[in-house]
Amino acid sequence: MLSREEVLKIAKLARLTLTEEEIGFYQRQLTRVLDHIQDLNQVPTSKEGFVQHVPSDAQCFREDRVEPFLNHDGLINNAPVVENNCFLLPTLVEHS
């Protein structure tokens, strides 16, 4: 079982504040996720095996050409608050 401290550290990295109830919830839920990953670890793979699902002959590059995306207003208007055509967010103090 994931410890309370581990859950709090993950929450901090994700910039989340958890209630007491949520800490317990995520201890159990994240432990189940990790257990599942443990199961996946049974599958024999090399270190590079992870990216091998993309065959390397599938490598395809893009020529360096600009094709402007026209609906940038649509992207901006997804934001809850927009100011001067910028996304307006609450100021974050880094690693508080």
Next chain:
Amino acid sequence: MSLEKYEAVIGLEVHAQLMTASKMFCCCPNRYGSLPNTNICPVCTGQPGSLPVINKKAMELGVRAAIALSCEVHPESIFARKNYFYPDLPKGYQISQYERPYSTHGHIVVQLKTGEEKRIGITRIHFEEDAGKSNHESYGTLVNLNRAGVPLIEIVSEPDMRNAHEAGQYLRALHSILRYADICDGNMEEGNFRCDANISVRLRGADKFGTRVELKNINSFKFVEKAIEYEIQRQVFAVESGEKIIQQTRSWNSAKNITEVMREKEEAHDYRYFPEPDLPKLVFSLAWLDQIKKEMPELPQETSIRFKKSFELSDYDASVLTGSKELANYFESVVSHSKNGKASANWVMNELLGRLNAANKEVESSPVTAIQLADLICKIDSGEISGKIAKTVFEEMFATSKDASSIIKEKGFIQISDPIALESAICKVIENNPSQFAEYKAGKVKLLGFFVGQAMKETQGQANPALLNELVKKILDR
């Protein structure tokens, strides 16, 4: 405080934006200064379901940088996700390279002011995408994603530098190489060439490193050495007074000329890197690498060698003239029109650079064009004006951007090559200086120089010097 007892250990991390038309993984323009959030699309704003496609040109410029920095290029490398949460990183991760970067083990040789050369190792170069830009206002943070996804290379040096001068020279050399090879614009003010420094101090000769401090966002060449110098002194002072250096990130405050704490760093960032599942391994075929090598532009050192050979320049002259690509191009354009390498080098280095420096201008904004300067040099070589007059003409050209011909015409600067006009000037000088003339006649032949000088003065410096010399001697001796 005894600075001499200590030495600094400095490593630099440089982020250089690549000169592509479009971004690293999408077709948005890679352009600085557009209206906020107009160069964005589903890919670079991290919309669900969007997928990255690698920009071929970005890969080529990266390889070009690796070749220019004498690095090994790995035929296979892997993109990785660097996970962290910040408002200007819409996906919640940055596509970067971690365990297997595309290039390692390079070096740059830098010139030190002592005249020595020093080899600075380059640990690695890797690809990554830039983040967006946050502007912090009192009411919140404004995020502009135009920069998100712009292609970058990060060039990490070995901790090989021991003082601020070495770090400054490394950075200048790196900057010059990237600009020469058309890899990066190198505009520090616009942020397309950014430098972070890792600095620690230790007693001279010690082999253990001290606790290092990361100095972020040194965004001007002017500040690099100052900022590093300050940080070294701050650390030495702290150590001397028995303080413990804290591992932290600091930034340079150019208004106060000090470094300030940005954040304490008790634990390493937990970026949880893992291979980017949306991209295959990055594979460079031998044929592709050969093609990139063939298309390599000339590098500063190569230009310098060519200048030395073609124009018989000294090491020093060649190194000054290849200090920036713009200067080298300017010089080359002067020579190609003047057909006089040595004179072109002297005029560019002494007159032009001297005045540009005094006016705090770059060669790109020189009031005298290369063609105009070449034209002036041709007028000296053809005997139309003397070298001395040419300096006065050049001064006027620099102040007004006018052509040499129009200044010479306006001011009546044409060189006097008419023997009759010169003879009358010489005779006047002899008349005015009877006692010197008598001494000359009595055998004091070194007075010849005196008469030549006086005659030159009499013609307001416009006499053809060779002809004047000849005539003075002839007239004195007859």
